[in-house]
Amino acid sequence: MKIGLRRYAMLATGLAVGGALMALAACGSAASTVSAAAPAAGGTLVHQSIRIVTGKMLHKAGWPQYQPAFWTVPAAGDTVLVTITSYDDGTAPLAARSPYAQVAGTVNGTETVNGKVMRSIPAAQVAHTFTMPALGVNLVIPAAPKGHTVTVQAMIRFGKAGTYAWICEAPCGTGSLGLGGPMVTPGWMTGMVSVQG
Numbered sequence: 001m002k003i004g005l006r007r008y009a010m011l012a013t014g015l016a017v018g019g020a021l022m023a024l025a026a027c028g029s030a031a032s033t034v035s036a037a038a039p040a041a042g043g044t045l046v047h048q049s050i051r052i053v054t055g056k057m058l059h060k061a062g063w064p065q066y067q068p069a070f071w072t073v074p075a076a077g078d079t080v081l082v083t084i085t086s087y088d089d090g091t092a093p094l095a096a097r098s099p100y101a102q103v104a105g106t107v108n109g110t111e112t113v114n115g116k117v118m119r120s121i122p123a124a125q126v127a128h129t130f131t132m133p134a135l136g137v138n139l140v141i142p143a144a145p146k147g148h149t150v151t152v153q154a155m156i157r158f159g160k161a162g163t164y165a166w167i168c169e170a171p172c173g174t175g176s177l178g179l180g181g182p183m184v185t186p187g188w189m190t191g192m193v194s195v196q197g
């Protein structure tokens with residue numbers, strides 16, 4: 001599981017020029033599971049399941065992780081139903097007026113949290129975000145209740161082929177500001193979505 005920063009940087013560079021996603025997936029923390037399902041208007045509906053596990057679960061304190069962090073959408077025009085199941089019961093509060101507490105860029109501008117439709121999450125309850133700056137997408141993951149998981153679902157339409165970076169905007173990492181460690185390490189709180197042409 002321990003992969004040096006330099007190697008990640010090399011892999012990220014490979015991704016930027018396209019094609020290295022499968023090599024990255026083979027590294028361990030990045031298995032991809034997109035499967036075709038019923039067709040939706042204007043494209044195919046595909047499912048992407050993601051877990052957020054805690055550093056404690058990984059015996060790496062302070063290092064929560066999105067699994068997978070790297071995944072593929074089969075074709076431009078597809079709509080992806082993203083299901084994020086989080087085991088993290090800790091908060092990483094956002095600033096009171098942070099835009100990252102608002103859901104954005106999804107179908108209807110909403111997500112569901114344990115089935116309930118939401119447009120935002122109170123900043124103090126936020127644990128993580130799934131943010132794709134280039135697409136204006138922002139999913140907000142609240143802290144799970146103690147001893148339970150929380151499930152966030154949203155539909156994202158990927159209109160154009162390309163490789164899109166995602167990051168977590170909640171300060172869930174190491175260091176006094178919570179911005180270190182997993183926050184700056186691809187494969188943990190930042191990764192890539194590759195939309196095929």
Ligand SMILES: [Cu+2]
Nearest residue numbers: 128168172189
């Ligand atoms: Cu995070």
